[in-house]
Amino acid sequence: MLSLKTATVAAFVAGTVLAAPAAIAQDYPSRTIEVIHSYGPGGGTDRFIRAVGVPFEEIAGQSMVPISIQGGGGMPAYANFQQRRVDGYTLMAISPDQIIAHVLGRIEMDSFQPLARVQYDQGMILVPASSPFQTIQEFMEHARENPGELNVGITNAAGFDDTVMGLWNIETGAEVTTVPFGSSEMVSNTLGGQVDAMHEEYGPARGLIDSGDMRPLVVFSDERLPVLPDVPTAVELGYDVTLGRWRAFAMPADADPAQVDTLFGLVSEAVASDSYQEVQEQAALQYRSELLGPEEFQAFIDSEIEVYTRVLDALGLTD
Amino acid sequence: MLEAYGSALAYLFGNPSSFLLIIFSVIWGIAFGSVPGLTGIVGVALLIPFTFVFDPTAGLLLLSGVYVGSTFGGSISAILFNTPGSPEAACTALDGYPMAKKGQAGKALGIALASSAIGGIFGTIVLMLLAPPMAQFALNFGPPEYFALAVLGITAISAIGGGSVLKGLVAGLLGLGIATVGLDPITGTERYTFGNLSLLTGISFVPAIIGTFALAEVLQRAGERTSTADVITDVSTKLPSMKEFLATRFTLLRSSSIGAFIGALPGVGATTAAFISYSEAVRWSKRPQDFGTGVAEGIAAPESANNSAVGGSMIPLLALGIPGSATTAVMLGGLTIHGIIPGPLLMETNTQLVYTVFIGMFVANILMLIFGIRAARYFALVLKAPYALVGPAIVVLCMTGVYALNSNIVDVGVMLAMGAFGFLLRKLQYPIASFVIGLVLGPIAERSLRQGLVISDYDYWDFASRPITAVLLIGSLASLIYGFYGQWKRHQIAQAAKLSRGQSG
Numbered sequence: 168m169l170s171l172k173t174a175t176v177a178a179f180v181a182g183t184v185l186a187a188p189a190a191i192a193q194d195y196p197s198r199t200i201e202v203i204h205s206y207g208p209g210g211g212t213d214r215f216i217r218a219v220g221v222p223f224e225e226i227a228g229q230s231m232v233p234i235s236i237q238g239g240g241g242m243p244a245y246a247n248f249q250q251r252r253v254d255g256y257t258l259m260a261i262s263p264d265q266i267i268a269h270v271l272g273r274i275e276m277d278s279f280q281p282l283a284r285v286q287y288d289q290g291m292i293l294v295p296a297s298s299p300f301q302t303i304q305e306f307m308e309h310a311r312e313n314p315g316e317l318n319v320g321i322t323n324a325a326g327f328d329d330t331v332m333g334l335w336n337i338e339t340g341a342e343v344t345t346v347p348f349g350s351s352e353m354v355s356n357t358l359g360g361q362v363d364a365m366h367e368e369y370g371p372a373r374g375l376i377d378s379g380d381m382r383p384l385v386v387f388s389d390e391r392l393p394v395l396p397d398v399p400t401a402v403e404l405g406y407d408v409t410l411g412r413w414r415a416f417a418m419p420a421d422a423d424p425a426q427v428d429t430l431f432g433l434v435s436e437a438v439a440s441d442s443y444q445e446v447q448e449q450a451a452l453q454y455r456s457e458l459l460g461p462e463e464f465q466a467f468i469d470s471e472i473e474v475y476t477r478v479l480d481a482l483g484l485t486d
Numbered sequence: 487m488l489e490a491y492g493s494a495l496a497y498l499f500g501n502p503s504s505f506l507l508i509i510f511s512v513i514w515g516i517a518f519g520s521v522p523g524l525t526g527i528v529g530v531a532l533l534i535p536f537t538f539v540f541d542p543t544a545g546l547l548l549l550s551g552v553y554v555g556s557t558f559g560g561s562i563s564a565i566l567f568n569t570p571g572s573p574e575a576a577c578t579a580l581d582g583y584p585m586a587k588k589g590q591a592g593k594a595l596g597i598a599l600a601s602s603a604i605g606g607i608f609g610t611i612v613l614m615l616l617a618p619p620m621a622q623f624a625l626n627f628g629p630p631e632y633f634a635l636a637v638l639g640i641t642a643i644s645a646i647g648g649g650s651v652l653k654g655l656v657a658g659l660l661g662l663g664i665a666t667v668g669l670d671p672i673t674g675t676e677r678y679t680f681g682n683l684s685l686l687t688g689i690s691f692v693p694a695i696i697g698t699f700a701l702a703e704v705l706q707r708a709g710e711r712t713s714t715a716d717v718i719t720d721v722s723t724k725l726p727s728m729k730e731f732l733a734t735r736f737t738l739l740r741s742s743s744i745g746a747f748i749g750a751l752p753g754v755g756a757t758t759a760a761f762i763s764y765s766e767a768v769r770w771s772k773r774p775q776d777f778g779t780g781v782a783e784g785i786a787a788p789e790s791a792n793n794s795a796v797g798g799s800m801i802p803l804l805a806l807g808i809p810g811s812a813t814t815a816v817m818l819g820g821l822t823i824h825g826i827i828p829g830p831l832l833m834e835t836n837t838q839l840v841y842t843v844f845i846g847m848f849v850a851n852i853l854m855l856i857f858g859i860r861a862a863r864y865f866a867l868v869l870k871a872p873y874a875l876v877g878p879a880i881v882v883l884c885m886t887g888v889y890a891l892n893s894n895i896v897d898v899g900v901m902l903a904m905g906a907f908g909f910l911l912r913k914l915q916y917p918i919a920s921f922v923i924g925l926v927l928g929p930i931a932e933r934s935l936r937q938g939l940v941i942s943d944y945d946y947w948d949f950a951s952r953p954i955t956a957v958l959l960i961g962s963l964a965s966l967i968y969g970f971y972g973q974w975k976r977h978q979i980a981q982a983a984k985l986s987r988g989q990s991g
Contacts, residue, residue, distance in 0.1 A: 207812070207815055207816070208527065208531040208534075208815075208816045208819065209531070209534075209809075209815050209816035209817065209818055209819020209820065209822075210815070210819065213819060214819050214822060214823060217534070217535070217823060218823070221538070234893065235531075235892075236892050236893070236894060237687065237892075238668070238669075238686070238687035238688065239668065239669060239683070239684070239685075239686030239687035239688070240669055240674065240686060242683040242684070242686040242687075243683060243684050243686060243687050243892075243894060243896070245683065246683040246684055247892075247893065247894060273683075315943070316943075318940070318941050323674075324669065324670065324671060324672050324673055324674035325673060325674025325675075326674070329674075344940060346937050346940050346941055347671065347672055347674075347937070348753075348937065349752075349753045351752040351753055351802070351808045351809050351810070351815065352752050352753035354752070354806070354807075354808045355624065355625055355627075355751075355752040355753075355802065355806070355808055356628055356629070358625050358806065358808075359624075359625030359626060359627070359628060360625075361628030361629065361941060362941060373827055373829065374807040374827045374828050374829015374830065374831065374832065375806075375807065375829050375830065377827065377829060377831060378829050378830035378831045380806075380829075380830050445825075446823070449822075449825060449827075
């Protein structure tokens with residue numbers, strides 16, 4: 168018993184001593200890493216950062232904390248991010264909202280060094296239980312016969328939701344009207360029948376789907392979600408709408424490449440951890456949330472810019 | 487239901503540490519509420535990582551205790567220094583500070599504390615007994631109803647003028663105007679931002695109120711040569727006498743009801759509840775012209791409403807999984823991290839959690855009474871220091887607090903500019919109350935009007951003829967006409983009096 172204990176201690180000491188030189192050579196990160204984002208505390212992005220942050224702290228020995236700078240279409244958060252020192256301790260959580268801002272000429276995607284794309288969510292159109300529409304076909308038939316009559320609740324004006332629904336209108340040739348709300352009002356107005364439907368991802372709507380208060384009609388993804396096997400995808404109906412909200416980390420453009428490598432290594436370890444995977448599964452995010460490293464993510468960003476430029480041009484939102 | 491309370495009590499007594507948690511959270515909440523810039527949302531958000539350590543029930547107890555404490559905490563600095571510690575308390579400063587200036591700081595704090603406790607307990611009882619039906623009823627409130635509710639609050643600005651209707655209206659319109667800065671709520675177009683990225687968020691509410699209240703006050707005091715003239719000396723926190731308190735019973739009942747209901751509406755919270763109930767207190771008062779000079783109802787109304795709204799805003803959170811306010815939105819995030827799926831099934835699947843929180847909030851409100859008195863006494867000690875020291879300290883505190891809110895230097899600029907603006911309003915005797923009501927309710931009115939019009943396809947009749955909307959709008963109009971009539975009549979009487987004096991003299 169004693170020898171076992173001694174052996175363990177010895178192994179532990181040896182491990183520490185052996186690991187020490189590596190730790191000195193690699194003393195980054197040596198303090199808290201702050202991740203700026205433009206959404207509310209407790210919202211999807213805030214929770215995403217915290218979910219990565221918990222295993223990250225165990226792995227890196229330093230914490231990763233979200234800094235929420237809300238509103239203004241993400242501009243104030245971006246301005247704050249740009250004002251900060253480039254020392255490897257400030258990240259920004261980016262999403263399609265930054266791509267949209269780039270296409271609209273408000274920000275430059277070149278000012279980011281992509282680090283890791285972690286989540287890739289899938290949105291859906293949901294109707295309240297009291298809705299007369301049982302299937303997406305019935306819904307679209309009504310929309311086609313009565314252009315603009317159906318109202319779909321979305322969050323934030325001229326943002327990601329608006330773009331997805333705009334693309335949906337273009338692809339289907341029917342017309343639904345979007346009504347921008349705050350996220351909780353969007354849900355209450357849909358439940359209360361003030362609007363006909365809403366656009367939301369599975370995670371936040373899960374409670375309402377489980378209780379039967381809301382019915383998903385279509386999911387914007389290439390494949391059906393295993394948790395919702397009866398809900399068709401837009402693609403199988405012949406509409407190429409797969410735009411999803413993704414959540415990712417970026418560093419400033421002139422970040423130290425060595426730090427980018429180190430940090431990506433730590434983030435990928437954190438993402439692989441059980442605690443993070445559990446959180447991801449709960450929101451049905453595991454289906455297309457493939458972790459992308461700096462280069463792949465840059466390529467993904469370039470392709471997203473093309474897609475969003477096409478959509479926003481078609482919607483007449485670009486100059 | 488009884489069974490549920492049984493298991494909740496079993497949990498609480500099985501985990502005596504949970505009582506310690508509630509005590510800690512209430513004190514933490516009062517502290518965060520009372521320091522300007524450190525709002526309840528910040529207090530709750532900071533504690534989220536710590537809730538991982540506990541089980542979900544203890545975590546939610548902790549967060550709801552902070553919410554309860556912070557909503558009252560803001561009123562301490564609002565009353566003593568005209569510095570609303572949190573946005574919910576902005577309205578309390580309107581009458582709380584004038585009363586304190588009259589040498590009745592103790593009475594003002596006492597009314598605030600007792601009203602907070604009554605409102606808080608009222609809101610908790612509504613939450614306990616009526617959560618599911620209230621949540622369902624609140625779903626009837628679409629954009630047109632939100633709009634009518636905001637209009638109802640805004641029409642009161644004509645009565646608050648404190649003499650001049652014109653000045654009240656001008657101040658109110660300025661508030662409405664400033665509220666339009668930022669991104670258009672429907673089209674996302676930039677408005678009055680002058681190319682400044684930081685102004686896209688609009689004029690943030692917390693920096694704006696801290697500027698107009700606290701900074702403007704410090705400026706004004708600095709301008710008065712004899713700063714010793716109105717030193718606040720009575721700093722004991724004696725509760726108001728039973729007689730004084732009973733005089734506000736109708737205000738308390740009305741405001742607590744308004745608070746619980748508005749709290750239950752998603753997207754509007756305790757701040758809106760406080761202002762609307764203040765407006766209603768003015769409307770129903772026999773002496774509306776006295777509001778703003780330090781009347782008991784002017785403190786009782788917002789304080790009971792904002793604390794009642796705490797219980798109210800937990801209603802949609804627990805019954806539907808929709809947060810009723812910014813603070814409950816943070817709590818929702820906390821629940822989700824714990825693996826709890828918020829939604830209509832929450833109350834059935836997590837009975838113990840829900841009912842433990844009910845009892846916890848009840849206890850927190852009672853604890854608030856105890857700690858509130860102590861906190862107020864410590865704060866009041868500051869009043870013994872000369873204003874030449876306190877004033878600059880308030881400015882420093884406001885600046886750091888506002889910066890800490892978003893680590894955004896622009897917020898500090900907004901606060902300074904609004905401070906100068908608030909100072910100007912006071913000098914020219916424009917009512918601050920009307921201005922702030924415009925600032926708070928303007929965005930709600932604008933957003934919901936335009937959402938409603940998009941939904942009704944710009945059919946104004948369709949929009950206005952919905953039953954609840956119609957009743958609220960007609961009520962607003964009637965009260966507006968009645969208000970003007972009252973003003974006109976007073977003017978006539980004054981004229982007649984002047985005339986008769988002239989004849990006899």
